[in-house]
Amino acid sequence: MHPPLTPHRHPMCLEIIEEFQKCHTDHPIGKFFGDCTQLKVKLDRCFRQEKAVKRKVNFEQSKKLQERLKAIRKEETAET
Secondary structure (H helix, E strand, O other), X not given: OOOOOOHHHOHHHHHXXXXXXXXXXXXXXXXXXXXXXXXXHHHHHHHHHHHHXXXXXXXXXXXXXXXXXXXXXXXXXXXX
């Protein structure tokens, strides 16, 4: 199962989302029999890539925040 297909939450996968939604509207019954499966696989791969990018960015931000907190703690201990 995929996350909600809201375009503003998944800018990297926007084109595939639009293709997937178009496939579902063009093939209302065929979607149950595999007509849109290839697009679903592409969409899942894109979501995985997008998540990996977000995870990397969050990790880097976390490291910066930890370094900043360490510096603040050092300053506080030096003052006392």
